[in-house]
Amino acid sequence: MERGEGAMHVAMFPWLAMGHLLPFFRMSKLLAQKGHKVSFISTPRNIERLPSLPSSLSSFITFVSFPLVPFPGSTRGSECSMDVPYNKQPSLKSAFDLLQKPLTEFLQEESPDWVIYDYAAHWLPPVAAELGISKAFFSIFNAASLCFLGPPSLLLEGVRSTPEDFTVVPPWIPFQSNMAYRYHEVTLVGDKRGKDTNGVSDSARFGYSISESDAVFVHTSTGFEPEWLGLLKDLYRKPVFPTGFLPTGTEDEVEGDKTWVGIKNWLDKQSINSVVYVALGTEASLPPAEFTELAHGLEKSEVPFFWVIRNESQILDGCVERFAGRGMVHVGWVPQVKILSHSSVGGFLTHCGWNSLVEGLGFGRVPILFPVLNEQGLNTRLLEGKGLGVEIPRDEEKGSFDSDSVAHSVRLAMVDDAGESIRAKTKLMMGLFGNMDENSRYVDELVGYMRSK
Structure with missing residues (x-):
């Protein structure tokens, strides 16, 4: 060329x-x-x-x-x-x-x-x-x-x-x-x-x-x-x-990376479309009370999850051990596009940064919407207006939420019959985004x- x-x-x-x-x-x-x-x-x-x-x-x-x-x-x-x-x-x-x-x-x-x-x-x-x-x-x-x-x-x-x-x-x-x-x-x-x-x-x-x-x-x-x-x-x-x-193709990310080998091994053992990938971006840090509710909600959902956390200071004592068998927690950088492209991933609990939403929809992953900063609330409204994704309900004024609402939202996006139309609509987005x-x-x-x- x-x-x-x-x-x-x-x-x-x-x-x-x-x-x-x-x-x-x-x-x-x-x-x-x-x-x-x-x-x-x-x-x-x-x-x-x-x-x-x-x-x-x-x-x-x-x-x-x-x-x-x-x-x-x-x-x-x-x-x-x-x-x-x-x-x-x-x-x-x-x-x-x-x-x-x-x-x-x-x-x-x-x-x-x-x-x-x-x-x-x-x-x-x-x-x-x-x-x-x-x-x-x-x-x-x-x-x-x-x-x-x-x-x-x-x-x-x-x-x-x-x-x-x-x-x-x-x-x-x-x-x-x-x-x-x-x-x-x-x-x-x-x-x-x-x-x-x-x-x-x-x-x-x-x-x-x-x-x-x-x-x-x-x-x-x-x-x-x-x-x-x-x-x-x-x-x-x-x-x-x-x-x-x-x-972006997965070739954008480092091939043969040791991090990916361990993640892939875990994902390979899960059923198709069964895992919810949880990642809240590079800038957001949840207060401990919100972290706890999110963690308990993921447990209650009984859906397998792969949760990426930016740094160890965010992890609460004992939660990694408690998740064993149900979910995997990873601290630090991950090859997000490779994870989203894996066939066992069905949903994406996301902070609603536009890049992340674009990547998830490119692979037909159902967005579970949890806006945290900047324009992410507006991205959430845009997707909601088009019937895409499930937003985790929060108190209008304080932004508080509980583990039950997390569990309900995850199940609606991933497994409940009531979420079937959302899953079908999201799959159609692959042709547009990907x-x-x-x-x-x-x-x-x-x-x-x-x-x-």
Whole structure:
């Protein structure tokens, strides 16, 4: 594969979170497969965390590494949102903003045709414009979540001033919808109007990133949310392109990994579609009381489960021993795509990060919805509105839940007759979320637009 005539040079600049780095990396690979040169720009440790590049693409993708300045609350190697407590993320954003100088110098020297950037780089569009480089905002969030945020002008004005403002369907959504946060989710989201140490709110970052882009690329498909993509075009008044779901194959994960061998041995012993995979993402930590209710609920469900926990400090005394025979607990990183692709896995109890939902639906795994942070409540509403998945009921205001509601939700998703229609509908999603050829066509359209500019 050679860089042919009409090939472009595209710079990719994601925010410092795994849920952002991975979709940008998958998009980079698709661009490279189509013969375009990609410069993938991030910090040293985040680049190390990416899956290895297929040798066929190594001459098309160059990794460009800029060190991150140490920031309050950081330790050596803190370069990603999962490395710092949630309340220290404003400091991480301020350190990220200091990448403006080396990135500007890189863009001046290399003058790529396009730069594709993330919401946090609100300062990048004017830099690119001055250098005559085309610029696209790539949203790793779905169209429905972006529609809830509203048009860029309102984001910049910061019109929502109380938590209650986030718990109602906004007036610019013209059709029947459930798209709003629950009260307890707004407090979990953290105050998105709060400023970081540079005095910039997340709303402002989104507002500038969207309004000053030449085009907006969205990690979704017309087949899944046509109504929301249509509304987004009306709200943004500029080209909006779905990227498709950027499906990943298991080849993205390290083959022969010892971790996978042990997990596979356990999964191989389970019946087809019988296991619920439990993973709450890289950023969330449950309070001990919630961890206990979730653990007891999984036990009560009598459904085999494989539970991934980020670090040992989260595990309560004696629970691993108690689970023996019914479930398996694993601490640390796992090859999630390999687990989801295993035939014994039938359901996915998830924090509802969009990447995880996309991966689970790509293999037809029934989502058991347990939103924890950020836009995850909105993702839950989107799936519920389409009759996909089972949400674990929680107290509207406090967010509390009990083990019985966990057990009921897991059984409904996995085994009860009442959940049969949800299981059938989820299986149909494989053709939409997991079809590599179909999803690749979205990138073809997007590339056609980029080349025309």
